[in-house]
Amino acid sequence: MPRATAGDRNRFAQQLFSSLPKRYDRLAEILSMGQNGRWRRAMVDHIAPSSPALILDVASGTAGVALQLATRTSSQVVGVDLTRNMLARGQENVAEAGMSERISLVAGRAEQLPFADGTFDALTFTYLLRYVDDPQATLGELARVVKPGGAVASLEFLLPPSHFWRFWWWLYTRIALPLGGWITGGREWFRVGRFLGPNISQHYRTHSLSWTEEAWRKAGFENVGIRVMSLGGGLVMWGARRRD
Numbered sequence: 321m322p323r324a325t326a327g328d329r330n331r332f333a334q335q336l337f338s339s340l341p342k343r344y345d346r347l348a349e350i351l352s353m354g355q356n357g358r359w360r361r362a363m364v365d366h367i368a369p370s371s372p373a374l375i376l377d378v379a380s381g382t383a384g385v386a387l388q389l390a391t392r393t394s395s396q397v398v399g400v401d402l403t404r405n406m407l408a409r410g411q412e413n414v415a416e417a418g419m420s421e422r423i424s425l426v427a428g429r430a431e432q433l434p435f436a437d438g439t440f441d442a443l444t445f446t447y448l449l450r451y452v453d454d455p456q457a458t459l460g461e462l463a464r465v466v467k468p469g470g471a472v473a474s475l476e477f478l479l480p481p482s483h484f485w486r487f488w489w490w491l492y493t494r495i496a497l498p499l500g501g502w503i504t505g506g507r508e509w510f511r512v513g514r515f516l517g518p519n520i521s522q523h524y525r526t527h528s529l530s531w532t533e534e535a536w537r538k539a540g541f542e543n544v545g546i547r548v549m550s551l552g553g554g555l556v557m558w559g560a561r562r563r564d
């Protein structure tokens with residue numbers, strides 16, 4: 321695996337995720353109240369119909385999305401992620417699923433992908449933009465490696481737009497999530513549970529949903545669409561690399 325160079329924010333993400341892989345797959349489902357799997361499926365719905373030959377999954381982590389892409393298409397899938405421990409767990413998941421011929425995982429940064437322009441027929445990225453210094457520049461880098469016309473889809477957390485649901489979301493992320501994290505996963509998951517809510521709020525203070533849609537267009541994507549999931553807790557976005 322090539323070495324990923326790391327800025328402060330990269331280092332923070334690596335530290336946050338390095339101790340999580342063992343329980344990540346199970347706890348990501350439990351703590352999202354079963355929504356993570358539904359959101360992933362909704363994202364992959366925007367990639368699978370175009371039957372891409374080669375897909376890049378960015379922030380691939382333990383390869384949950386990469387596995388779903390490989391299961392629902394006949395594509396070759398490359399997963400890239402910053403955190404080696406997440407990738408190591410991903411490698412085990414891929415081997416257990418008998419998908420080692422179809423999925424390869426490499427270490428790398430979304431901000432500086434180790435691939436030539438227009439390498440991929442399609443691209444996915446999940447829960448990434450809150451971990452990069454410059455989301456606009458990162459979107460440009462993602463666009464760079466996709467062939468013109470190639471499908472792109474993403475999944476991120478969102479702030480519920482309605483005040484009523486935002487209040488319950490706030491209680492859930494500030495109280496239930498850290499507590500649930502502690503009970504199910506110990507100190508590391510308490511830390512993640514405590515970090516997540518304020519981090520999502522902070523991200524959307526500076527990068528609103530309309531900012532994000534515009535950033536996709538500026539980065540070189542067209543036909544950009546959004547679907548707000550689970551009362552506003554999740555966001556699936558999709559588009560296609562513009563044919564210049």
Ligand SMILES: C[S@@+](CC[C@H](N)C(=O)[O-])C[C@H]1O[C@@H](n2cnc3c(N)ncnc32)[C@H](O)[C@@H]1O
Nearest residue numbers: 333379380381401402403406429430446447451
């Ligand atoms: C919440 S996990 C999501 C993993 C996987 N996509 C999923 O849905 O289960 C976020 C992942 O983003 C990775 N990550 C954070 N910053 C990154 C960056 N700048 N480049 C590549 N990966 C990054 C982390 O290492 C972590 O594995």
